[in-house]
Amino acid sequence: MTTRLGRHFIQIPGPTNVPDRVLRAIAAPTIDHRGPEFSAIMQDVLPGLQRLFKSAGPVVIFAGSGSGAWEAALVNTLSPGDKVLMAETGHFSNLWERMARKFALDVEYLPGDWRGGVNPARVEARLAEDKAHAIKAVAIVHNETSTGVTSDVAAIRRALDQTRHPALFLVDAISSLGSIDLRTAEWGIDVVVGGSQKGLMLPPGLGFNAVSEKALAAAKKAKLSRSFWDWEPILEANKAWSFPFTPNINLIFGLKEAVAMFEEVGLAAVFARHARHGEAVRRAVRAWDLELQAANPAEYSASVTAIRVPEGVNADSTRAVILEDFDMSLGAGLGKLAGKVFRIGHLGALNDLMIAGTLAGVEMGLLRAQVPHQRGGVLTALDFLARDSGRTAKKAAE
Amino acid sequence: MTTRLGRHFIQIPGPTNVPDRVLRAIAAPTIDHRGPEFSAIMQDVLPGLQRLFKSAGPVVIFAGSGSGAWEAALVNTLSPGDKVLMAETGHFSNLWERMARKFALDVEYLPGDWRGGVNPARVEARLAEDKAHAIKAVAIVHNETSTGVTSDVAAIRRALDQTRHPALFLVDAISSLGSIDLRTAEWGIDVVVGGSQKGLMLPPGLGFNAVSEKALAAAKKAKLSRSFWDWEPILEANKAWSFPFTPNINLIFGLKEAVAMFEEVGLAAVFARHARHGEAVRRAVRAWDLELQAANPAEYSASVTAIRVPEGVNADSTRAVILEDFDMSLGAGLGKLAGKVFRIGHLGALNDLMIAGTLAGVEMGLLRAQVPHQRGGVLTALDFLARDSGRTAKKAAE
Amino acid sequence: MTTRLGRHFIQIPGPTNVPDRVLRAIAAPTIDHRGPEFSAIMQDVLPGLQRLFKSAGPVVIFAGSGSGAWEAALVNTLSPGDKVLMAETGHFSNLWERMARKFALDVEYLPGDWRGGVNPARVEARLAEDKAHAIKAVAIVHNETSTGVTSDVAAIRRALDQTRHPALFLVDAISSLGSIDLRTAEWGIDVVVGGSQKGLMLPPGLGFNAVSEKALAAAKKAKLSRSFWDWEPILEANKAWSFPFTPNINLIFGLKEAVAMFEEVGLAAVFARHARHGEAVRRAVRAWDLELQAANPAEYSASVTAIRVPEGVNADSTRAVILEDFDMSLGAGLGKLAGKVFRIGHLGALNDLMIAGTLAGVEMGLLRAQVPHQRGGVLTALDFLARDSGRTAKKAAE
Amino acid sequence: MTTRLGRHFIQIPGPTNVPDRVLRAIAAPTIDHRGPEFSAIMQDVLPGLQRLFKSAGPVVIFAGSGSGAWEAALVNTLSPGDKVLMAETGHFSNLWERMARKFALDVEYLPGDWRGGVNPARVEARLAEDKAHAIKAVAIVHNETSTGVTSDVAAIRRALDQTRHPALFLVDAISSLGSIDLRTAEWGIDVVVGGSQKGLMLPPGLGFNAVSEKALAAAKKAKLSRSFWDWEPILEANKAWSFPFTPNINLIFGLKEAVAMFEEVGLAAVFARHARHGEAVRRAVRAWDLELQAANPAEYSASVTAIRVPEGVNADSTRAVILEDFDMSLGAGLGKLAGKVFRIGHLGALNDLMIAGTLAGVEMGLLRAQVPHQRGGVLTALDFLARDSGRTAKKAAE
Secondary structure, three states, rough: OOOOOOOOOOOOOOOOOOHHHHHHHOOOOOOOOOHHHHHHHHHHHHHHHHHHHOOOEEEEEEOOHHHHHHHHHHHOOOOOOOEEEEEEEOOOHHHHHHHHHHOOOEEEEOOOOOOOOOOOOHHHHHHHOOOOOOOEEEEOOOEEEOOOOOOOHHHHHHHHOOOOOOOOEEEEOOOOOOOOOOOOOOOOOOOOEEOOOOOOOOOOOOEEEEEEEEHHHHHHHHHOOOOOHHHHHHHHHHOOOOOOOOOHHHHHHHHHHHHHHHHHHHHHHHHHHHHHHHHHHHHHHHHHHOOOOOOHHHHHHHOOEEEEOOOOOOOOHHHHHHHHHHHHHOOEHHHHHOOOOEEEEEEOOHHHHHHHHHHHHHHHHHOOOOOOOOOOOOHHHHHHHHHOOOHHHHHHHH | OOOOOOEEEEEEOOEEEEEHHHHHHOOOOOOOOOHHHHHHHHHHHHHHHHHHOOOOOEEEEEEEEHHHHHHHHEEEHHHOOEEEEEOOHHHHHHHHHHHHHHOEEEEEEEOOOOOOOOOOOHHHHHHHHEEEEEOOEEEEEEEEOOOOOOHHHHHHHHHHHHHOOOOEEEEEEEOOOOOOOOOOOOOOOEEEEEEEEOOOOOOOEEOOOOOOOOHHHHHOOOOOOOOOOOHHHHHHHOEEEEEOOOOOOOHHHHHEEEEHHHHHHOOHHHHHHHHHHHHHHHHHHHOOOOOOOOHHHHHHHEEEEEEOOOOOHHHHHHHHHHHHHOOOOOOEEOOHHHHOEEEEEEEOOHHHHHHHHHHHHHHHHHOOOHHHHHHHHHHHHHHHHHHHOOHHHHHHHO | OOOOOOEEEEEEOOOOOHHHHHHHHHOOOOOOOOEEEEEEHHHHHHHHHHHHOOOOOOOOEEOOOHHHHHHHHHHOOOOOEEEEEEEHHHHOHHHHHHHHHHHHEEEEEOOOOOOOOHHHHHHHHHHHHHOOEEEEEEEEEOOOOOOOOOOOOOHHHHHHHHHOEEEEEEEEOOOOOOOOOOOOOOOOOOEEEEEEOOOOOOOEEEEEEEEEEEHHHHHHHOOOOOOOOHHHHHHHHHOOOOOOOOOOHHHHHHHHHHHHHHHHHOOHHHHHHHHHHHHHHHHHHOOOOOOOOOHHHHHEEEEEEEEOOOOOOOOOOOHHHHOOOOOEEEEEEHHHHHHEEEEEEEEOOHHHHHHHHHHHEEEEEEHHHHOOOOOHHHHHHHHHHHHOOHHHHHHHHH | OOOOOOOEOOOOOOOOOOHHHHHHHHOOOOOOOOOOOHHHHHHHHHHHHHHHHHHOOEEEEEEHHHHHHHHHHHHHHHHOEEEEEEEEEOOOHHHHHHHHHHHHEEEEEEEOOOOOOOOEEEEEEEHOOOOOOOOEEEEEOOOEOOOOOOOOOHHHHHHHHHHOOOOOOEEOOOOOOOOOOOOOOOOOOEEEEEEEOOOOOOOOOOEEEEEEEEHHHHHHHHOOOOOOHHHHHHHHOOOOOOOOOOOOOOHHHHHHHHHHHHHOHHEEEEEEEEEEEEEHHHHHHHHOOOOOOOHHHHEEEEEEEEEEOOOOOOOHHHHHHHHHHOOOOOOOOHHOOOOOEEEEEEEOOOOOHHHHHHHHHHHHHHHOOOOOOOOOOHHHHHHHHHHHHHHHHHHHOO
């Protein structure tokens, strides 16, 4: 492998740039997960996670990934044959749908064109029809990482409320958590699915479920087989700030640090920063005269932007040029978007100059890969960032 | 938390002492798991793991723990209602048995007294009876971490061979892998279950399955629901040195380093060192006039020793004194051994002086906690270690 | 201190961005500097340093800084009252001159206007006059960090040769080493003065002297008092790959890594990259319609650029805005340039996107601090970098 | 190099075991030494160092080593030809004497046999004779690292006071600082010489001078040439929490952490721990029937013990066996003690089990190297440590 000097730009939508402070925390010597030092860490981390998830219920930490946390959300709350209402938003909603079918759930999947979010009206209509309450859960993706589209979770909650439908509400917040506001308690979300390697600024390896009382009650009756993903023994052990199995100790060292950083900065400031960076990226895209995958401005994602390349261009070749010439990793088009879009992750521990370097890498890559475009994306983004400085965002957040 | 100066002695039977070299590898900036740099690492790691497991088949890496890897072994190979023959060796065989029941398997559990290993004759007898081949799998624990007893895996293999029984052979090697010889291919093991935080010298967070062709064939027909633990998409992606989901990237940086260290040192030398340290510890125990939990010398574990405290002594109080006064973590008695034994882990990255310090901590702890014993355990161990130096072991291994 | 998320841009002309690989090497446990493991490192490092300095003679490593290495160059080669010819290039030549006077040397200081390098013709004229060879040493700064001006060392060597003058030739290469070609042996330099925290990609804490045979001979007669900086005991101990005192062990772990990285990449490629980045920065400066401190294109520095702010602007206020709003450190104007220039370091472990982010930070800072300028510096730099990709530079270097 | 598994025991009397927490601090990205973040660190570190040195005057930090700090103590306070009274305690007092001569000081060296400390009565007698106050400084070694002998600094102070002698009082505390009580202000020490790599639990690379007002006044008149070691510009810059040259930034990150650890634990507890470990080591030595180099119990060092090997044994061969077979580094005999003693460092971040492991390594090494001795040193030490637990020391310190 060629030695590259200078820092690699990892601008995929996860894993993200892990702060050095977190990386160094992870490198601490592993300790006894049954000893007092680890308990003390858990006493910091568990309440901190609840605040981060804005959750009234507990947050379960898994040694696993986001997909594992999805599996946990399903197997803890549902029984074979249960009907689940899902909505197609892109590659990741597809994966979730496929997973649900593997567990013999009866998925009803509202189709989508991968350019929009979940349509609350359609969800409401479907729930209204379901007088018998056959639908046991509504499961959606908050921020569809494959398209850069954020769905209106509060509106889906309203759909449930309007129809007085008792279905559980499961939300994949893998690429929104710590980047885009998610109000677990306020929005009556029963299970939030999260992972460590996105807005949480950690390496991959941890999955999360924030769990409501209603979900806990459902778990008591749910008949899907479960062992590793079972909330109950974990929550029981967590009462004594412990785990029933060996947890991912070193990543939890990092989690403690990440949680502390969120508290130091404040969630409002974090969300404002993500929104600002998302806007800067989209302004660059428009200046380049390229098309966003997301069709509806109200649904633009603050954490990831998927950009369509012109007809006849292979997005993956463009990415390869950018990786080779400018040492930057961008996200590929996934599923049916393969080759048609590239994705810029603008979530996690980023600042204005990292965004500027990222956009510069894209602009130079478009030039070198001879992708038809207009110049000036970087300039436009800088104008925006210089005018609307972080200072303003910082004040707003105070 | 009190600041302690000097290095904490973590002598539980896992997590173990992670070498600094591995910890520093883990602290490298997270990279794109779909990029060429990560592929290159996988090209090192996957064949290296096969050599470490002495496996002809592939080794699947999970972001999870050892318990997750157990779950994977079951759900990939079996169908609801399948009969599984297990054998009680201690707390961990119990956990496995309970897990199997959660997945609606029909477990036949050969009882044990927690002082011995799996009895090959009984297994053979049971298999011989099973003319109809109702038993679909034999699942045992190689090294029972709760008792310090190692079962004779080769003998169980012979039981299967003698009876020409087609059952799958599943082996939990969580606390033997990288410490005690395990010949996956030679002994016809169909699934080996491993974890990162024991002999592999890594933090917790990775689970492993070494998988035989027969197991792969069984997976095609197995009907237990699975998604996260499903071997198939992982093995498919591994062909391109990739993963279907976000792997535990930073721990895999450490895994690369650990695998390299095993290759540098040589497995034979590693096993010889563990055997030698196990012997040193047991000589100390005998000198203290304490009793080993393991009843049969042929089954003494090279990676962990469980020591019975005299009647009237609470092993956990002794451990607490040792933690408080000498900053050393020892393993607790688990399940029905709670309070009755303490366990010394002597696996992973250890050397003679760490073992000496460990035994010194135990001997001083016995004194301070006023546990009835004879003096001289450390002295006896030093005599043994000084006489049978690592040099001899090293030569034997060359 | 406010927690800042995202990576700080440290674009002062040293310390520079230390690669993670080097930082992790530095975090290894300290070892015995008199043991075999340390000797093995020295066997790597010392010859590697000679190649890096292109030196035929040994390279002495000091636990100290660049200023310490200056002091060493003087006290090892000269006696009180010795005449030394120096040339004013800026703040750092001034510091060297002042230091020489502190050691009772008779400094003759050719005046300069801080916008140009050393004038070889004037040096030659002065040497030609000195028929009696009263001048014992010519001491110049290769790359004047305070002004961004690189002097023509080869031309000064020719001046010495033309006049057949026997003076020692001392060169401060603190901000050129590992960034701009310096041919110690070919150019007959007797003492090169270097430090760790610039092009060498290390934290501060090491000073270097590359020493010629002629310098070693001079050291035998030099009468300035010396102990810590004395080459002789160090060179003697270095023969056994050791040190006479406790060396800066952990920084030497990093040095080993840095030396390895230079060898992996190749010096020619490193110099080409620095030249390319220097050109990109200067193109941005011109586009902004700002003035370079360096007056002569032939002397533009490849490692640092000093930029004059318009009359009425305080460069330090501009830097403060950039630090506060964009989390980037730039170099201050030093000595008589205080407040009048700011400096961009473009040396060490940098790549195109880091340079792009840096220039974006300057351009946005000029806007926010309302410094009169033209827009478009970043765009101009990107045009240049995209056209003249690193790929070309890489090929040239092969 | 052979890969060794398990942690190397570094039990030389410096560098010592650097805590992981300090190593990880050192691995943080290098920052601008002229920026606000670095200033904030200095605001922590400088007052913390004063408390650590128990100094009323400032503490100067050098990028250098202990020998550099010696040089600084001399060149800042003295003029060529000044008479300095020194006392031979061993190899390090010899080095200091030699250094003083290199700077043209008129050293009067009270001879010693390397088994005792400085004799206060002889110092007092000599000062009493010096009616003319020709002696400008008394310079002694607090803890002679080559012999394991601690001199009575307070008694020397009394000698100065009794004779009303105005000489400056310079004390080398390199291997006592942070291990053995040193009361800079109370004992009227004018310059304390320290280094980072001993009791301070840091890697080598920093030197220290704690400086009294009297020393600062002397510095104004001192005529020895100085530049790098000059206190004045450093103290001037330190007023603004800055440095006149690039400091050893990453080691200062570690220094901040080490200073914090001392404050968390408390100096009294640190000194009690060192005293206790020194006693444990000496009890082992006596049980082995080996001889201490230190002749006088009142002068036994709490940080290092030098042990004489029997006639006919080469101490270096014994050390080589211990390094090869037990992966432990011990200190060599220095100067005229080469081959005759080996030294155990018991300073810095150590705990009882590390001491136990260390003594076990020595005892096994004596066996394997066939050095005539009695068995039982470890046992004796354990008896002592178990009886006089750290708990008692901890309470005493509260």
